[in-house]
Amino acid sequence: MNDLLEVDGIQTVFRTERGEVTSVDGVSFRLKAGETLGIVGESGCGKSVTSLSIMRLLGKNGSIRRGEIRLNGRSITGLAESAMRQIRGSEVSMIFQDPMTSLNPVFTIGSQLIESISLHLKLKNKEARLHAIDMLRKVGISRPEEIMDEYPHKLSGGMRQRVMIAIALSCKPKLLIADEPTTALDVTIQAQILDLMKKLREETGTAIMLITHDLGVVAEMADRVIVMYAGQIVEEADVFTLFDKPLHPYTTGLMGSIPHLDADEEETLASIPGTVPPLQQMPSGCRFHTRCPLAGEKCMSESPPLLELAEGHYVRCWAAQGHMELSPTESSSMELSLPQTKGAMT
Amino acid sequence: MIEFDARAYDRPESQTASPLVKLDGLKTYYPIRKGLLGRVRGHVKAVDDVSLDIREGETLGLVGESGCGKSTIGRTILRLEESTGGQIVYKGENITRYSTSKMRPLRTEMQMIFQDPFSSLNPWMRVKDILKEPMLAHGKATASTADAEVDRLLDAVGIPRSYKDRYVHEFSGGQRQRIGIARALSLNPKFIVCDEPVSALDVSIQAQVLNLLKALQKELGLTYLFIAHGLGAVKYISTRIAVMYLGKVVEIGTKEQIFRNPKHPYTQILLNAYPVPNPHLRGREKMVVQGDVPSPTAPPSGCRFHTRCPFAQERCRQEEPPLTADSLGDGHAAACHFTL
Numbered sequence: 001m002n003d004l005l006e007v008d009g010i011q012t013v014f015r016t017e018r019g020e021v022t023s024v025d026g027v028s029f030r031l032k033a034g035e036t037l038g039i040v041g042e043s044g045c046g047k048s049v050t051s052l053s054i055m056r057l058l059g060k061n062g063s064i065r066r067g068e069i070r071l072n073g074r075s076i077t078g079l080a081e082s083a084m085r086q087i088r089g090s091e092v093s094m095i096f097q098d099p100m101t102s103l104n105p106v107f108t109i110g111s112q113l114i115e116s117i118s119l120h121l122k123l124k125n126k127e128a129r130l131h132a133i134d135m136l137r138k139v140g141i142s143r144p145e146e147i148m149d150e151y152p153h154k155l156s157g158g159m160r161q162r163v164m165i166a167i168a169l170s171c172k173p174k175l176l177i178a179d180e181p182t183t184a185l186d187v188t189i190q191a192q193i194l195d196l197m198k199k200l201r202e203e204t205g206t207a208i209m210l211i212t213h214d215l216g217v218v219a220e221m222a223d224r225v226i227v228m229y230a231g232q233i234v235e236e237a238d239v240f241t242l243f244d245k246p247l248h249p250y251t252t253g254l255m256g257s258i259p260h261l262d263a264d265e266e267e268t269l270a271s272i273p274g275t276v277p278p279l280q281q282m283p284s285g286c287r288f289h290t291r292c293p294l295a296g297e298k299c300m301s302e303s304p305p306l307l308e309l310a311e312g313h314y315v316r317c318w319a320a321q322g323h324m325e326l327s328p329t330e331s332s333s334m335e336l337s338l339p340q341t342k343g344a345m346t
Numbered sequence: 347m348i349e350f351d352a353r354a355y356d357r358p359e360s361q362t363a364s365p366l367v368k369l370d371g372l373k374t375y376y377p378i379r380k381g382l383l384g385r386v387r388g389h390v391k392a393v394d395d396v397s398l399d400i401r402e403g404e405t406l407g408l409v410g411e412s413g414c415g416k417s418t419i420g421r422t423i424l425r426l427e428e429s430t431g432g433q434i435v436y437k438g439e440n441i442t443r444y445s446t447s448k449m450r451p452l453r454t455e456m457q458m459i460f461q462d463p464f465s466s467l468n469p470w471m472r473v474k475d476i477l478k479e480p481m482l483a484h485g486k487a488t489a490s491t492a493d494a495e496v497d498r499l500l501d502a503v504g505i506p507r508s509y510k511d512r513y514v515h516e517f518s519g520g521q522r523q524r525i526g527i528a529r530a531l532s533l534n535p536k537f538i539v540c541d542e543p544v545s546a547l548d549v550s551i552q553a554q555v556l557n558l559l560k561a562l563q564k565e566l567g568l569t570y571l572f573i574a575h576g577l578g579a580v581k582y583i584s585t586r587i588a589v590m591y592l593g594k595v596v597e598i599g600t601k602e603q604i605f606r607n608p609k610h611p612y613t614q615i616l617l618n619a620y621p622v623p624n625p626h627l628r629g630r631e632k633m634v635v636q637g638d639v640p641s642p643t644a645p646p647s648g649c650r651f652h653t654r655c656p657f658a659q660e661r662c663r664q665e666e667p668p669l670t671a672d673s674l675g676d677g678h679a680a681a682c683h684f685t686l
Contacts, residue, residue, distance in 0.1 A: 042548040156638045186411035186575065191619035191634050213549055216621030220628050239625045257553035258623055259582035261605060268560070269582060271553035275518040 002073050004174055004207050005031040005054070010067030010077075012046075012053045021279040023049045025231040026067070033174065036201065036208040038222030038239070040215060040254070044276050046231040047211045051177045054209075055094055056084050072174070090120035093168040097180035099160035103152040109136075109163055110148030113170060120171040135166040140196055158189035162196065169200060179211045194220055215258060219243060224312075227251050230276060230287040233306055237313040247309060247320040249292050286318065294319045365399035366537055366569050367423060371432035372396045374415070374422045378643060390642050392418040394593035395432070397669075400537070405563065405570040407584030407601075409577060409616070411639055414590040416573045420539040423571065424456055425449055436537075454484050457530040461542035463522030467514045473500075473525055474510040480532050499528040503558060520551035527558065537569045544579055556582055577620050581605055586677070589613045592642055592650040595669055599678035609680040612651050649683070657684060 012024040024046040031037050039047045053064055056076075068077045071091060076084070088094075096102040104112060113132035117123055123131060129148070136144035139162040152160060161181065168176055178197070182190040194217065201208060210221055218225055218239065225242045227235040227250065235248040246252050256270030274291045277283055283290050289299040298318050306316040318324050373396075375389040392415040400406045408416045421427045423434055425441065434442045441452065460466035467476055474496045481487035487495050497507050503524040514522055523543060530538055540559065544552040556579055563570060574580050580587060581601060588598040589612065597610040608614045618633045635654045640646055649667050652658040661683050669681035 042550060158638055186639075187577070187616060187619045188411060188635050189638065190621070191632065192636070194621070195634055214621065215549075215623040219623045219625040220621045222625075243623065243625050254549055255623065257550045259553075259556070259578035261577060261581060261617065261620060261622065268557050269553040271557055272550035273554070275520055275551065276548075 003030040004033045004035075004072060005209075006068075006070040006073075007050075007054065008068045008070070010050075010053055010069060011065045012049050012058065013063060013065045014058075015061040018280065022065075023231050023279055024053060027228075027231075027233055028067075029226055029233070029236065031175070031207050031209060033207055034201075034205045036210060036221055036223050038218035038225040039209065039211045039228060040213065040218055040225060041228035042213060042276055044230075044279070045228040047228050048179055050228070051094070051179055051209060051211055054177065055088055055092060056081075057088075086120075089116045089168075089173075090171040091173055092175045092177065093171065093173040094177040094179065095161070095164045095168045095181050097183050099157055099164050099184065100152075102164060103160055105152055108149050108151055109155070113148075113163070113167055116167060117170050131170065132166075135170045136163070138169075138200070139163070139166045140192070141166075156189075157185055158192060161185060161189075161193055165193075165196065165200070169204065169206065172204065173206060175207045175209065177209045177211070180213070181210070182217060183212070183214070190217075197221070215243075215255065227254070230282060231279070232287060232316065233314070234288065234316045235314065236306075241310070241313055245313075247313070247315045248288075248317050249294050249319070250288050253291075286316075288317075296324045298324050364402060365435075366402040366437060367400040367571070368435040369396055369398050369419070369423070369432065370435065372419070372422060372429055372434065373431035374418050374427055375430040388643050389430075391593050391645060392642060393422060393429075394645075396590075396593075396595050397432075397671075398588055398595060398598060400569060400571055401585075402536075402569055403563075403567055404585040405572050405583050407580035407587040408571060408573045408590060409575060409580050409587060410590035411575060411616075413592075413639055413642060415593040415642070416590050417541055419590075420458070420541050420571055420573050424453075424458055424539055426458075454486065454533040455536045456539070457533065457535040457537070458539045458541060459523075459526050459530050459543045462546050463519055463526050464546075466526055467522060467529075469514055472511050472513060473505075473517075476514070476525065477510075477528055477532050480529065484533055486533055495532070499532055502531060502562065503528045518551075519547050520554055523547060523551075523555050524558065527555075527562070531562070531566075535568070537571070540570055540572045540574075542574050543572075545574065545576060552579065559583060577617065589616065592639065592645050594650060594681065596651065596682070597680040598669070599674070599680075600676075603674075603676070603678040607678075609674055609678070609685040610651075610682045611655050611657055611686060613680070614686060649681075657686075659684070 007027060007029050009026050009028050010024060011022060011026060013020050013022050027050055041047045052058055054069055064077060068075055076087065110132060113135065114128045117128045117131055133144045133148060136147055141147055141159065141162055182193050185193060212218060222239045224238050226233050227248065229250050235251050246255060253270065253272040257272060259269060272291050277290060285301045286299040286304050289295040304316050304318045306314050307321055308314050309320065372393055374393040375391050377386040378388045378390060379385065380387040396419060408419065410416050418427060422429050429442060433440055477496045477499055478492045481492055481495055496510055500507050500510060505521060505524050544555050547555060560583055562568060572580060572583055584601050586600050587604040588595045591612050597613045604613060608617055615633050615635050633656060637654055640653055646653050648664045649662040652662040667681045667683045669679055671679055673679045
């Protein structure tokens with residue numbers, strides 16, 4: 001069976017006042033029908049731009065410079081805007097982080113649902129309305145008939161996110177892109193929404209691309225996981241392998257920096273020193289070398305490739321690929337790490 | 347190298363220590379005004395009858411979902427919000443109705459670290475001026491000594507001294523939060539309200555800031571009220587934890603009691619809802635509550651959690667369960683008729 005989505009070496013650039021910046025650099029992955037792919041990384045790593053590139057929602061200044069995106073085997077990179085409009089909302093739809101701003105405040109919930117239903121499914125008004133009510137019921141909204149006539153401000157955050165999901169799924173998309181769908185919600189509501197997404201995934205067989213910074217959410221939902229850093233994929237594996245045997249020092253660092261609920265008293269959390277480098281000043285060599293505890297000479301000068309080290313487990317790291325002796329060198333940008341802070345105070 | 351005030355006393359055993367801050371039946375209501383005359387038509391009961399102690403040298407974690415009143419408690423203690431009833435006792439003094447001028451000397455001892463490091467620092471000021479302002483305003487430093495103090499503070503939070511002439515927009519989120527922490531430390535406080543200090547930061551940066559807060563506490567003998575909705579951070583930093591729901595504390599206990607042996611159904615559900623970063627546990631039985639948090643303008647009768655509680659019975663709808671101090675022993679208490 002063909003892959004539903006194939007992303008091949010895309011590079012997405014933005015024109016800015018201070019010149020061009022590359023926010024996604026050579027990202028490739030595949031997604032099968034019904035599969036859930038998690039994309040993890042910190043802010044600025046390019047995970048959202050990757051999804052916006054697929055939807056081609058890059059604004060006036062953004063463009064895909066290189067690479068190809070294929071949906072069901074058909075290249076969509078060169079499609080005209082009008083053809084993209086046919087795809088958005090019907091074949092691929094998207095839910096965003098902030099349900100407070102992604103619904104239009106001056107239209108009722110019903111009219112926002114019916115808009116995409118009548119556009120893509122070509123249903124008559126009455127049928128579209130019935131379908132909309134049906135969708136609201138599916139996402140667990142009680143009193144759907146009344147909610148149809150409400151405005152977004154009347155609903156709570158969890159309800160709005162349910163409405164967003166109803167809109168996104170109303171045209172039976174083959175791919176749902178969920179960009180931090182639960183980040184703005186409380187934990188108990190987050191649990192409800194994740195449950196709902198799992199249930200709908202089973203019923204509809206929709207493939208999900210789940211973008212998040214929360215490793216807990218990924219562990220809960222994803223089949224496969226991509227870890228991104230500074231615009232590149234640094235590690236890719238199935239979810240169990242990634243959590244059991246992470247190979248990239250960035251992945252290990254991310255996992256070490258979350259406090260576990262079931263762990264015993266920890267004195268100090270492992271933390272990754274420094275911050276993500278700005279896009280305009282990407283470090284030479286491996287982009288993570290300025291923050292990496294394993295960084296050596298080779299890492300500062302040569303950029304490591306993304307290699308398959310075990311079946312389906314890809315890693316972009318010289319050390320993991322066995323290309324260097326593991327002799328941690330002092331990196332100049334470690335000056336913000338805690339040990340020094342402590343030292344300065346005693 | 348760096349010396350703060352001779353306040354680096356031994357950290358007392360948290361069980362026996364006297365409370366630094368004591369809340370007694372604290373209430374903070376916000377009036378809802380409606381109509382042409384702006385008559386008061388009801389109240390949002392953000393904090394409703396909360397009693398708790400914050401002991402010297404400890405970190406009391408305050409958790410709950412948005413709208414449960416946790417931030418309002420922090421702001422009310424610092425007298426940034428006016429309380430409607432009850433008492434705030436700081437070091438044995440009832441400060442609930444202190445005037446602005448009487449509060450002023452106390453403000454040096456009680457500080458706050460805010461959630462959003464982007465809006466809580468003045469974009470027009472250089473870092474050194476942000477740090478100097480409170481010291482000069484409270485006479486803790488003079489124009490000639492302030493510069494040395496700024497260096498000392500920057501060292502303490504791990505920002506290079508050479509950055510002191512920069513403006514805040516030149517810093518990343520984590521660095522800004524360090525500057526916010528340095529500002530809070532500039533007056534040698536005893537007590538700091540940390541209001542969601544890491545929620546706006548990236549995961550790897552959260553760990554840096556949490557480690558810094560913990561190290562500073564040890565070093566300076568600080569007392570924290572740590573407000574957060576992220577349970578991981580709260581567990582990592584807290585000595586004791588209070589769980590809030592709709593303006594009330596529903597359970598309080600040591601970190602171990604709350605995480606190992608939660609007694610209130612809401613606490614269990616909260617712990618359970620937290621996604622665990624371990625894919626092997628994804629199939630586990632979960633207690634998922636239905637529905638949203640009810641509005642704090644018209645909280646449910648009886649136990650406020652009864653509308654969402656899987657164990658609710660008739661008694662819960664009618665009779666409000668009290669939070670009796672130490673009701674479960676060893677400082678552990680839960681406000682539930684049928685503690686689990």
